[in-house]
Amino acid sequence: MPPTGPAAPVSPTVSAPRKVAAAARDYRGVVHDLSKDVMTGWMNQLQDATRNGAPSAYMMISGNCVEILRCFDILPVFPEINALQLAIRKKALPYILKAEEIGYASDNCAYVKADMGYTLSGGVGENGTIPRPTFIVCNFVGCNVYIKWFEQCAAMMDVPIVMIDIPFVRENQPSPEDVRYVMSQLEELIGTCERLTGKKFDIDRLREILGYSARAEEGWALAKSLCRNRPAPFDCYFDSINMMGPINALRGTKDAADFFDAAVAHYQKMVEEGVGALDEEKFRIVVEGPPPYPYYRNFRNLFERWKAVAVQSTYSTVGGTWEFGFRHDPDRPLESIAEQMLLHNLCNRTMIERYRQIKTYVESWHADALVIHSVKSCRLFSAGQGDMREYFTKELGIPTLMVESDLEDPRYYAEAQMKNRIDAFFESLEYKRVREAAAV
Amino acid sequence: MTVVDETVQQCRDLLDLLPAQALAKARERHPGIGGFAVFPVYAPVEIIHAAGLMPLGLFGVGSKLEITHADSRFQSFICSIAKSTLELFLRGEMTPFAGAVFSSICDVARNLASVAKRNAPDMYIEYLHLPQNAASEATRTYTRAEFRRFRDNLSARVGRPITDDAIRSSLDVFNRVRRLVRALYEHRRSHPGTLSTGELFAVLQACTRMMPEDAAVLLEDLLNSARTRKPLARDSVRVVVEGSFCEQPPIELIEAIESAGCQIVDDDLLVGWRLFKADVPTAGDPVANLADAYVAGSMYTSVRYDSGQPRTEGLVQRVRAAGADAVVFAAAKFCEPALLDYVLFRKILDERNIPHLKLEFEEKMWTFDRLRTEVETFTESMLFD
Ligand code: SF4
Ligand code: SF4
Numbered sequence: 001m002p003p004t005g006p007a008a009p010v011s012p013t014v015s016a017p018r019k020v021a022a023a024a025r026d027y028r029g030v031v032h033d034l035s036k037d038v039m040t041g042w043m044n045q046l047q048d049a050t051r052n053g054a055p056s057a058y059m060m061i062s063g064n065c066v067e068i069l070r071c072f073d074i075l076p077v078f079p080e081i082n083a084l085q086l087a088i089r090k091k092a093l094p095y096i097l098k099a100e101e102i103g104y105a106s107d108n109c110a111y112v113k114a115d116m117g118y119t120l121s122g123g124v125g126e127n128g129t130i131p132r133p134t135f136i137v138c139n140f141v142g143c144n145v146y147i148k149w150f151e152q153c154a155a156m157m158d159v160p161i162v163m164i165d166i167p168f169v170r171e172n173q174p175s176p177e178d179v180r181y182v183m184s185q186l187e188e189l190i191g192t193c194e195r196l197t198g199k200k201f202d203i204d205r206l207r208e209i210l211g212y213s214a215r216a217e218e219g220w221a222l223a224k225s226l227c228r229n230r231p232a233p234f235d236c237y238f239d240s241i242n243m244m245g246p247i248n249a250l251r252g253t254k255d256a257a258d259f260f261d262a263a264v265a266h267y268q269k270m271v272e273e274g275v276g277a278l279d280e281e282k283f284r285i286v287v288e289g290p291p292p293y294p295y296y297r298n299f300r301n302l303f304e305r306w307k308a309v310a311v312q313s314t315y316s317t318v319g320g321t322w323e324f325g326f327r328h329d330p331d332r333p334l335e336s337i338a339e340q341m342l343l344h345n346l347c348n349r350t351m352i353e354r355y356r357q358i359k360t361y362v363e364s365w366h367a368d369a370l371v372i373h374s375v376k377s378c379r380l381f382s383a384g385q386g387d388m389r390e391y392f393t394k395e396l397g398i399p400t401l402m403v404e405s406d407l408e409d410p411r412y413y414a415e416a417q418m419k420n421r422i423d424a425f426f427e428s429l430e431y432k433r434v435r436e437a438a439a440v
Numbered sequence: 441m442t443v444v445d446e447t448v449q450q451c452r453d454l455l456d457l458l459p460a461q462a463l464a465k466a467r468e469r470h471p472g473i474g475g476f477a478v479f480p481v482y483a484p485v486e487i488i489h490a491a492g493l494m495p496l497g498l499f500g501v502g503s504k505l506e507i508t509h510a511d512s513r514f515q516s517f518i519c520s521i522a523k524s525t526l527e528l529f530l531r532g533e534m535t536p537f538a539g540a541v542f543s544s545i546c547d548v549a550r551n552l553a554s555v556a557k558r559n560a561p562d563m564y565i566e567y568l569h570l571p572q573n574a575a576s577e578a579t580r581t582y583t584r585a586e587f588r589r590f591r592d593n594l595s596a597r598v599g600r601p602i603t604d605d606a607i608r609s610s611l612d613v614f615n616r617v618r619r620l621v622r623a624l625y626e627h628r629r630s631h632p633g634t635l636s637t638g639e640l641f642a643v644l645q646a647c648t649r650m651m652p653e654d655a656a657v658l659l660e661d662l663l664n665s666a667r668t669r670k671p672l673a674r675d676s677v678r679v680v681v682e683g684s685f686c687e688q689p690p691i692e693l694i695e696a697i698e699s700a701g702c703q704i705v706d707d708d709l710l711v712g713w714r715l716f717k718a719d720v721p722t723a724g725d726p727v728a729n730l731a732d733a734y735v736a737g738s739m740y741t742s743v744r745y746d747s748g749q750p751r752t753e754g755l756v757q758r759v760r761a762a763g764a765d766a767v768v769f770a771a772a773k774f775c776e777p778a779l780l781d782y783v784l785f786r787k788i789l790d791e792r793n794i795p796h797l798k799l800e801f802e803e804k805m806w807t808f809d810r811l812r813t814e815v816e817t818f819t820e821s822m823l824f825d
Contacts, residue, residue: 103786105779107517112780140572140745144546147572147745148780155752155784163745165573167582168544170566177585184578350567351554376517379776383522384551386513387558404515 031234031263035242038255049075049131055197058133058153062318063141063166063345065186065337067213067252067328071206072193077133078249079149082118083111087293087408095121096409109377110408112149119156134196136161137189142168142347143380162192166341169349174342182338207330209252210337214329217322219260220247224323226267227311228365230284231276233267236365237287237310238300239277248319282307283429286361288314288354288388289373289381294410302419303371306426310371312361314354315381317346321357351384355391362398369399369429375407399432401425443665447658448639451646452691458504459496459528460536462649466494470651474598477540478648479525479549480686481743482712483568484730486614486720487591489652490606491598493538497648497713499688500524500803505531507804513555514548519774520803521687522552529556539564539597541590544572545686545743546777564597566590574735574746583731591727607726613652615719620659622714627663629705629762633671635662637681637704638695644710645688674701677819678764681707682755682785685741687772689801696808697768700815701823705762711741742781751781752788759794766822767796768815795822 049056056075059066066076086092095117096110102120104113118124125132136159138150147163154161164185167178174182190201220243227236234240243263250256270276285303287310292299303310320326326344329336342348346357358370370392374382385402392400403421406412454462463475476493478485485495500521510526528534540563542553550567557565568586571579595602621644628635643662647655679702681694688709698704720733740746740754759767767789771778782798789796797818799811 103783105782107774108776108779142547144544144550144743145776145780148777151745152780152784155787161747163573163575163747165571165576165579167569167586168550168567170569175585175589177582177589181576181578181582185573185576188576351551352558355558374515376515378547379518379551380547382515383518383548384514384555386511386515387555390513391558 030266031239032242034259034262035245038250038259039245041255042250043129045075046077046130050126050128054131055134056131058136058150060139060141060143060146060150061248062139062143062146062347063341064139064248064319065137065164065189065341066249067206067209067337068186068189068193069137070209070252071202072197072199074134074193074197075131076249077130079115079153080111081245081249082123082130083114083408084293086114086118087410088296090294090410092294092408093410095123107376109145109149109379110406111377112145112152114408115149116152116156119153124157132157133159135159135192137164138162139164139166139341141166141341141345142349145380162189164189164341166348169343169353174339178342179335179338182342183334186334186337203333206333210328210330210333212254212257213252214327215257216247216251216260217320217327219257219264220320220322221325222264223260223267224312224316226264226271229271230366231274231278231281232284232309232311233270233275233277235277235300235310236316237291237313238296240313240316241291244316244319247322251319277309278304278307280307281309283369283426284309284311284365284367285369285371286310286312286314286358286365286367287371287373288358289385290315290375290378290407291373292375292405292413293407295405295413295415298413298415299373299418302422306422308426311365311367314346314357314361317357320345347380351388355388358388358392359396362396369401369425371425372400372402374402374404376404376412377406377408399425399429442669444635444639444662444669447662447665448642451642451658454646454649455502455642455691456504457649458501458533459498459649460533463494463496463536466650466654469654470494473651474538475536476594477534477537479540479542479552480521480688480712481543481545481741482570482715482734482738483541483543484587484590484734485652485713486607486610486730487587487594487602487727488541489610489613491594491602492600493598494651495648496537497645497710498525498528498540499645499648501528502690502803503806505533514552517774518548519687519772521772522548524803526552526555526559529560534560534563537563539566539594541566541568543568543570545570546775548776549686564593566593570744571735572745574748580732580735583735584728587727587731587734604726607730608722610652611720611722611726611730613656615722616656617647617652617659618714618716619719620656620663624659624663624666625706627666631666631671632676632703633673634669635666636695636698637707637709638691638698641688641694641709642691644713648710648713675823676701676703677766677822678703678705678762679766679768680705680755680759680762680764681709681768681770682758683742683769683771683775683778683782684709685711685743685778687775687803689770689772690803690805690808692808693770693799693801693805693811696812697770697815700812701819702766702768702815704768705764706758708739708741711739715739715741742777752784755785756788756792756794765795766818767794768818769796769798771798771800773800773802
């Protein structure tokens, strides 16, 4: 049954306020624009650095320690954001193919391929949009591909690399030895930054930066918790990208902290007025896995037409799981940076922990279902998602849909098939509701 | 049948068994011995052995078992070893084992450890984070702590202490095994035609399924008889096989490479089981010695970043030291670390004018004709150009 069909029953459990659509879209637009403003500022800095030679460093998103770079006025550069932007602007494929020419396999992570193809095509350096970095900081937090990617960047561009090896969480808590290992490496990183910039490390500056981080993290947590409301003021999968840029790349700046204050104020107001992300919120879902960036809008539409809103998502927590309470602490600067890298992000935790995180999302954010978007590129996310589906459907009885494509490579997105799967899933959810309503 | 043939046949028979059957077989000689599964690439097997257990290499199931459950848990784009390993857990094939150990080699292995744990909640499943930063002052201390953590967890699980003396004797046994393996590698390299890699590979893989004391005897016999074997002379290209550090290729693939005119003179097959370049000292703190050997005395592998020992240079040295003419890059299908490393390997090989060929394999392969033809074309181009 098509979602707009006349017989579509109104959910017995969800009473979605029918506020004006325009209002919702305006609000969504406001936060989107705010995010774009701060992110454009940073991207302009990157562009300038290609020519003025300002110190810069490559870094990965997951559980990063961007505050340390900031403390030395080193401009952070995130190749993952480069890959993401190439995909969302539908420009990734030629770069992916370029990388495959030099030996990357069709089965390798396409984030790596798009970024490497872009580098090989002159996108990095004097005539490009991204500066050739002064050095590379490989924050190995969870994803093993990070190591290869950065090692290959270092080899291709002939720049030094600093490895920060973050022990995976394999007992309930990191051991004191894990923490010491990370702390030593952070101190060594500070030494490298001092040598490369000729600046002395200033702990008070770091404290100030961490104060901004904590303020942004507080905003992040507040915004996400507003999605517990019915209707949710924004889509915590598709719209959370507006918050992910500022929190992961710009964390530690006043701009990012101010952005979150403004975003929370908007979302708060929406909640007070009963305005949701969509005109009507019929299904609340939790989404696991990265989105198909090359078909972001298409994919989103497939859910919107069912009036399904994501109230939480795991992908948004690759950088940090601040909604569960962690904040950087100016009084424990390096310790709290180490804790963030070790423990308070999705990537450095086991699948079993991820199952727990999703279960909490479903329960505390009042979701009806789980949607797993399984992407070929990212095995950190996808390897074993079949088991996740098994666990949520069979053991917890939570309706779960799993669909496959990719986060970067447009060749893996099959719209018709995707649509069929999604439609069938929501049809069955709808049917279930009708039956439950009839049984009351 | 020669002694070598007999040994190789015995080993191939052992490889035909599922892990639990191989453990049962070991129990014929060592009644009541417990087993502990080791997922590749590396684990400190001495600690397992010192706990009174037999470490057993978990290298998938080849074509011995139909994958009927694990396919729905791991998608089509995941390597075979992850699926077949999970299949063993889902079918209860691992229950006779006291536990299993995985390590931080790649994203798939990491998730596999979790999924295996969820489906075998009563089993002891350990996950080691092996260091990826060799340059830090803190690396040795961290690695020692990690190996001690494993020792303590394992000791608590088996309910008996794992003493330093026991670890020292285990180091002795495994040092002996690794010495013999090094000698066999040297023999294969320097006496072409007396020991094929198909043979050596079968034996070494079988050695990951027996007590190291027995493996040492077997390897010693093999070495002695290989030394007396008459060489089979033929024109061939000397190659290094690279990329098979985790999931192991079917023996038939190695045989196909050889029959297509290659003499394999070095490789990274089963590298985690022969990782150390020299004996690990037994005097002093044996766990610290083992950890230090991991940090500073290991061969390079594709699952470890070591700024002081770049893998690219490592491969070139391996080629030079073995007097090889070319590299056959044999990677497990969907193996991210192997396929990513190929990019830098290919670059350096091109720069140094070392010919190379890339192949991919998976567990369920049953025909090797196409690959053999590819290798033949490659070797012919080298022999007759
Ligand atoms: S595997 Fe996933 S987390 Fe790792 S680099 Fe690729 S997309 Fe990023
Ligand atoms: S074969 Fe490769 S991808 Fe698969 S578990 Fe081993 S290292 Fe990981």
